Amino acid sequence: GQQLNQSPQSMFIQEGEDVSMNCTSSSIFNTWLWYKQDPGEGPVLLIALYKAGELTSNGRLTAQFGITRKDSFLNISASIPSDVGIYFCAGRGTSYGKLTFGQGTILTVHP
Amino acid sequence: GAGVSQSPSNKVTEKGKDVELRCDPISGHTALYWYRQSLGQGLEFLIYFQGNSAPDKSGLPSDRFSAERTGGSVSTLTIQRTQQEDSAVYLCASSLVGGSVPDTQYFGPGTRLTVL
Numbered sequence: 001g002q003q004l005n006q007s008p009q010s011m012f013i014q015e016g017e018d019v020s021m022n023c024t025s026s027s028i029f030n031t032w033l034w035y036k037q038d039p040g041e042g043p044v045l046l047i048a049l050y051k052a053g054e055l056t057s058n059g060r061l062t063a064q065f066g067i068t069r070k071d072s073f074l075n076i077s078a079s080i081p082s083d084v085g086i087y088f089c090a091g092r093g094t095s096y097g098k099l100t101f102g103q104g105t106i107l108t109v110h111p
Numbered sequence: 112g113a114g115v116s117q118s119p120s121n122k123v124t125e126k127g128k129d130v131e132l133r134c135d136p137i138s139g140h141t142a143l144y145w146y147r148q149s150l151g152q153g154l155e156f157l158i159y160f161q162g163n164s165a166p167d168k169s170g171l172p173s174d175r176f177s178a179e180r181t182g183g184s185v186s187t188l189t190i191q192r193t194q195q196e197d198s199a200v201y202l203c204a205s206s207l208v209g210g211s212v213p214d215t216q217y218f219g220p221g222t223r224l225t226v227l
Contacts, residue, residue, distance in 0.1 A: 031213045042202050042218025101153035
């Protein structure tokens with residue numbers, strides 16, 4: 001089945017630093033999504049990407065849908081303590097409804 | 112408005128017992144999804160409902176797992192004869208349209224299942 005490889009697995013950064021994480025896939029996806037999950041909560045959608053090459057921003061977050069449709073990255077600029085959490089990439093292929101998730105990146109921000 | 116709710120929030124059961132997990136989607140959402148999240152892992156798709164029918168149940172790990180949805184609203188995920196490897200957080204999500212529309216899936220807080 002489809003697999004998503006997300007890296008890095010974890011990051012420890014100082015407040016104010018920029019962060020970058022990425023996902024690669026063995027298969028093509030039609031939609032790439034980035035979610036954030038806080039402890040005890042379900043994931044919350046941060047950014048959705050629908051076209052190859054698309055670059056989208058949401059405040060301090062920027063994400064891109066790779067040209068090959070097999071990868072995506074998420075950047076967070078000027079990190080703040082509330083950015084702490086687990087970030088997941090997810091892809092939607094031709095099987096509508098089903099999302100395939102990466103393993104997650106655990107982000108820790110030191111004040 | 113209310114988001115996706117799930118009950119119970121935590122469930123501890125003994126190996127071999129059956130469990131039922133409930134999901135109440137956002138009112139008016141046609142599509143409903145179940146995922147499983149094992150410790151330190153990403154989410155694993157289980158099943159997708161469009162209305163009361165399940166066009167994609169490819170993620171159900173074995174025939175011990177089943178799900179139903181009634182009235183186009185509430186869904187129940189049932190695990191029979193639970194095993195220790197079933198221990199995980201079970202997450203439900205709903206979206207307004209689903210199907211061929213890549214709309215946003217809104218997640219509930221999950222049910223943490225522990226099988227002793």
